Amino acid sequence: MTRQEPWVAAKPRCVLLDATPILALQATDAWDAFTAAYEVVVPEIVAANEALFHSRDGLTGFSQSIDLAADIESGRISIASATVDDLLRLNELLDGTFDIHDGEREALALMLCREEYEDIAFCCGDRAAVYVACIIGCGDRCRSLEELLQLVGQSRTLGHSMTEAFMDTHTRQGSEYRITGVGLRHSR
């Protein structure tokens, strides 16, 4: 698959699909640099699901809340909401082979249905979500966190699911699924 530059805005944009990239950015102290470099959009369900946003305290091992509210308030990140119609349109395409979180589903519905997000990159570290992005035709907008950080001169040691190798493997696999109709309600 030829991967095109996913952004045309003066400042490249990025959807943080699930909590994983946010957690990785927080864990590697790259959150501030990342949000300064990108216009970060977080699906409302992901942002609202406080249970997902916890970081592990390095000393005690106990979870701590990550306060996204301050970032939203200050405009460092923005929130996007999919409508019921957007979600229905996405659901109509899928046959349920891949079971993704509602936050991931909202992000994909936004990418699929909204013109304003046509050029948005989709950053995620989860195979199932990447597969679904590919089978609905948004695979060329999937970006690994590693790549996005490198594009703005940041380098961090990341878990495998955040790497370019992971994204390459699974966008390729997802593209095969799209061609063969795996995961699509009406196979071609």
Add this chain to the structure above:
Amino acid sequence: MLQEAIQDQFDVLVWFMDTGDVGSAACTRGRFGSAILIPTCSVPWRRDYDTAHELFHLLTWDSYHPSDVEDAELTRKAEKLADSFAAALLMPAAVVRQELAARAVDGKVPTADLVPLAVELDVSFEALVWRLLNLHYLDAAERAREIIEDPALRDVDRRLRERDRTRRPRLPERYVELAYAAWLNGRLSRARLAEYLDCSLVDLPRSLEDLGILEPPEGSAPPGAPLTVDDLANDDPAGTLGGCETPLCPA
């Protein structure tokens, strides 16, 4: 544990759910197999009893189940049979006889000894006393009621079970394994897996560990080791979508 035994040996999924004030235990059978629902708010010994009661309904599913019958008398009779079945399953006559014999002094068992016996069998004190009546160790229902309502015995019962009262049910092992295998196969997202296992994403590795699945740190698996998280980039999900389950790497 009864729940574990029927899950492991008979593939009956036992599921715990907060059903609020209105919920009671229930069971169903379908294309997916058999399943029992137990309210989380029930005390542990009640969960076992409810499981055994629902097991009766599953065993008799083809001949009778309450949702298909409007005859109140028949339903009442079936519920009574289910209770008797549960009592016999959790307190087999031979076990009760043996336990009473071990506690007997001059051929008699002090009623105070019945409380620890009920705790040991993981049944309610009330259930044990009714079982003793049905096994003819007590001569009348009135005597059973006297024992059940004895304030001193009730107090001992409450104190002995204080610690167990808050024992939370674990997620069904098979459910956890299936959810984890679905994630390993790329059919379930990790955030969804966390949701299914009722924990946050960051706490997922620890929760999995508590549930018996140890995730190695990324990049640490040696070549040739059983499939782990690290294999995700190199595996062949297309092959697994055909229905072949990926082996798990349990702790």
